[in-house]
Amino acid sequence: MSRVYNFSAGPAMLPLEVLEEAREDLLDYKGSGMSVMEMSHRGKVFDGIIRKAEADFRKLVGVPDDYAVLFLQGGGWTQFAEVPMNLTKNGTAAYIVTGNWARNAAKEAQKYTKVVRVASSEDQNFSYIPDCSDLDIPEDADYVYICENNTIYGTEYFQLPNTKGHVLVADVSSNFLSRPIDVKKYGLFFGGVQKNVGPAGVTIVCVRKDLINPDLPDYVPTMMRYQTQIDKDSLFNTPPAWGIYVCGLTFQWLLKQGGLAEIAKKNEAKAKLFYDTLDESKLFKGTVRRQDRSLMNAPFVTGDKDLDAEFIKEAAAQGLESLKGHRSVGGMRASLYNAMPYEGVVKLTNFMKEFEAHHSAV
Amino acid sequence: MSRVYNFSAGPAMLPLEVLEEAREDLLDYKGSGMSVMEMSHRGKVFDGIIRKAEADFRKLVGVPDDYAVLFLQGGGWTQFAEVPMNLTKNGTAAYIVTGNWARNAAKEAQKYTKVVRVASSEDQNFSYIPDCSDLDIPEDADYVYICENNTIYGTEYFQLPNTKGHVLVADVSSNFLSRPIDVKKYGLFFGGVQKNVGPAGVTIVCVRKDLINPDLPDYVPTMMRYQTQIDKDSLFNTPPAWGIYVCGLTFQWLLKQGGLAEIAKKNEAKAKLFYDTLDESKLFKGTVRRQDRSLMNAPFVTGDKDLDAEFIKEAAAQGLESLKGHRSVGGMRASLYNAMPYEGVVKLTNFMKEFEAHHSAV
Numbered sequence: 001m002s003r004v005y006n007f008s009a010g011p012a013m014l015p016l017e018v019l020e021e022a023r024e025d026l027l028d029y030k031g032s033g034m035s036v037m038e039m040s041h042r043g044k045v046f047d048g049i050i051r052k053a054e055a056d057f058r059k060l061v062g063v064p065d066d067y068a069v070l071f072l073q074g075g076g077w078t079q080f081a082e083v084p085m086n087l088t089k090n091g092t093a094a095y096i097v098t099g100n101w102a103r104n105a106a107k108e109a110q111k112y113t114k115v116v117r118v119a120s121s122e123d124q125n126f127s128y129i130p131d132c133s134d135l136d137i138p139e140d141a142d143y144v145y146i147c148e149n150n151t152i153y154g155t156e157y158f159q160l161p162n163t164k165g166h167v168l169v170a171d172v173s174s175n176f177l178s179r180p181i182d183v184k185k186y187g188l189f190f191g192g193v194q195k196n197v198g199p200a201g202v203t204i205v206c207v208r209k210d211l212i213n214p215d216l217p218d219y220v221p222t223m224m225r226y227q228t229q230i231d232k233d234s235l236f237n238t239p240p241a242w243g244i245y246v247c248g249l250t251f252q253w254l255l256k257q258g259g260l261a262e263i264a265k266k267n268e269a270k271a272k273l274f275y276d277t278l279d280e281s282k283l284f285k286g287t288v289r290r291q292d293r294s295l296m297n298a299p300f301v302t303g304d305k306d307l308d309a310e311f312i313k314e315a316a317a318q319g320l321e322s323l324k325g326h327r328s329v330g331g332m333r334a335s336l337y338n339a340m341p342y343e344g345v346v347k348l349t350n351f352m353k354e355f356e357a358h359h360s361a362v
Numbered sequence: 363m364s365r366v367y368n369f370s371a372g373p374a375m376l377p378l379e380v381l382e383e384a385r386e387d388l389l390d391y392k393g394s395g396m397s398v399m400e401m402s403h404r405g406k407v408f409d410g411i412i413r414k415a416e417a418d419f420r421k422l423v424g425v426p427d428d429y430a431v432l433f434l435q436g437g438g439w440t441q442f443a444e445v446p447m448n449l450t451k452n453g454t455a456a457y458i459v460t461g462n463w464a465r466n467a468a469k470e471a472q473k474y475t476k477v478v479r480v481a482s483s484e485d486q487n488f489s490y491i492p493d494c495s496d497l498d499i500p501e502d503a504d505y506v507y508i509c510e511n512n513t514i515y516g517t518e519y520f521q522l523p524n525t526k527g528h529v530l531v532a533d534v535s536s537n538f539l540s541r542p543i544d545v546k547k548y549g550l551f552f553g554g555v556q557k558n559v560g561p562a563g564v565t566i567v568c569v570r571k572d573l574i575n576p577d578l579p580d581y582v583p584t585m586m587r588y589q590t591q592i593d594k595d596s597l598f599n600t601p602p603a604w605g606i607y608v609c610g611l612t613f614q615w616l617l618k619q620g621g622l623a624e625i626a627k628k629n630e631a632k633a634k635l636f637y638d639t640l641d642e643s644k645l646f647k648g649t650v651r652r653q654d655r656s657l658m659n660a661p662f663v664t665g666d667k668d669l670d671a672e673f674i675k676e677a678a679a680q681g682l683e684s685l686k687g688h689r690s691v692g693g694m695r696a697s698l699y700n701a702m703p704y705e706g707v708v709k710l711t712n713f714m715k716e717f718e719a720h721h722s723a724v
Contacts, residue, residue, distance in 0.1 A: 004395030008402040026385040033366030037561035040370040073435040081583035199399035201563045201602030219581045221443035237437045240563030
């Protein structure tokens with residue numbers, strides 16, 4: 001067996017310890033005689049798994065009691081509809097558009113509320129985070145929406161917008177659990193787990209319960225009402241049990257190493273190594289304004305498409321996988337999520353230097 | 363390791379060979395250096411997995427080209443809304459109510475269409491399938507809806523309703539892939555996979571493409587439009603990749619042993635052993651009209667709640683797990699899905715005889 005360093009933007013690497021534990025218990029979870037994939041979601045064993053996962057998540061992130069933590073299905077796109085469906089009261093929402101996902105979220109929300117785009121960085125291909133210190137937010141806005149880390153463009157908010165007293169909603173799919181957050185600053189945040197937490201098919205929603213409109217329009221499906229799942233502790237119907245279990249293993253892995261403050265240090269160290277290498281390079285260039293560079297997703301280019309392709313191909317041959325950039329930016333993208341070891345970034349940056357030396361010499 | 367015989371109604375047993383293969387490849391899928399839980403859903407390796415899963419499903423079930431096969435999220439409850447959202451044209455639908463799930467589906471559908479309940483077995487606690495040979499189906503009905511196997515009550519349709527030319531829609535979650543079906547008799551069928559196919563978190567929808575209303579109301583979320591997923595071959599957003607992979611292993615397991623005709627023989631043999639034992643017993647009684655007995659879920663009672671509880675407890679001590687019945691019926695329920703080996707039913711029926719002998723002697 002030879003594991004690669006997988007720089008995919010998601011689904012992405014999971015911690016080796018998590019995978020090993022999942023494998024160890026795959027046929028027989030802790031003497032239950034069953035796989036987690038086989039057990040009733042109404043039984044004691046699975047109840048222990050999901051309740052511990054929720055408790056560990058609350059501990060890890062610091063979730064106050066007036067927030068619900070939900071394990072749902074359907075990914076970000078489902079939340080793009082569920083957020084406006086459930087939080088709309090006045091009928092206006094403010095969206096800050098910093099990439100494809102925020103743009104899609106705003107478009108989907110228009111089915112359910114009036115959407116005001118209060119800021120955007122589309123003018124420069126989303127290569128920066130706009131100044132959000134003094135936005136013109138409608139007074140009756142039910143919430144202000146951001147995508148906190150932009151997987152495709154490689155930007156990240158390091159300061160949350162000044163919402164002027166309005167509730168903040170954040171899609172945190174691609175910087176989920178990568179650093180400590182202050183939950184009280186959010187009314188709701190959600191993340192698909194498949195980048196930084198667990199296997200695709202689980203979406204975690206953390207929502208301040210009093211924000212949910214208790215009187216939703218009839219057309220809102222039962223499954224898309226947060227209250228449905230709150231009332232049943234995420235067990236309204238059969239949940240994605242295996243995915244929740246693996247997320248729980250990741251929570252334990254994070255707690256064991258000291259929680260989000262510790263993983264943040266490691267992520268900073270990896271990002272520093274990568275961006276220092278980039279800044280010292282004469283061949284490779286970043287595509288993002290320096291102060292907005294994501295710690296999770298780092299796009300970079302040589303400026304020569306053939307050379308980019310050559311780099312990606314040679315890297316893959318060395319076990320540095322999935323470095324191809326998104327078509328909207330081109331070039332390369334290195335995703336440096338929690339589970340990417342420092343050694344992976346060392347190997348990548350060394351390879352970048354070798355590649356540069358080789359291609360300068362030619 | 364000691365595996366139990368798990369008679370849970372779902373999630374339920376998976377074939378041991380499927381679990382073993384999933385474990386074998388968990389850290390490194392076929393030399394890719396990654397787990398299936400870690401790989402990009404846009405990459406070649408996962409594309410191979412999902413396309414093979416779809417091809418194998420089509421082969422196994424005999425799906426004609428004018429039907430789409432979709433791998434979705436959200437379970438039956440999501441389909442309870444998606445079916446009327448997508449198939450409503452005239453604005454009327456006929457529902458046959460044979461249990462909780464059909465009842466819930468009908469109630470959810472009322473958000474989107476006029477629902478006419480054309481038959482029901484609620485008068486006798488859903489213990490039979492009503493005569494559906496000459497129902498009063500509204501002429502403008504967009505479809506006739508059934509739940510083909512009723513997990514809770516243990517009834518199953520062995521003859522499909524006479525829909526009088528209307529399209530048939532079936533929830534097949536709990537008899538999915540348990541016997542051959544004639545796809546052309548259905549306009550749409552769907553199943554949560556967590557009973558007979560794979561891990562919870564995947565719903566397979568098979569729909570005749572021309573039935574989908576191309577002009578849906580604005581409020582239908584992008585994610586709940588079948589066309590969204592048809593256009594992208596189930597890859598509109600990140601799919602529940604691990605679950606789809608395990609379903610694919612089950613499809614291969616079924617094909618290897620001769621397909622649905624072969625598994626049907628095995629399921630008939632298991633059900634015959636169980637029901638023969640039940641019919642010979644003086645202690646245990648079935649709760650379902652004989653000709654409607656499900657081959658998948660067999661509820662039974664002693665008529666004495668304490669004795670039922672004692673049976674369930676003693677059975678569990680012998681590795682016969684999750685035999686407790688649903689609260690709507692009480693007593694016991696043995697679910698005999700595809701992955702339950704014949705030996706499991708032998709062990710259960712032997713234990714029933716021993717228990718009866720012991721408790722008659724006392």
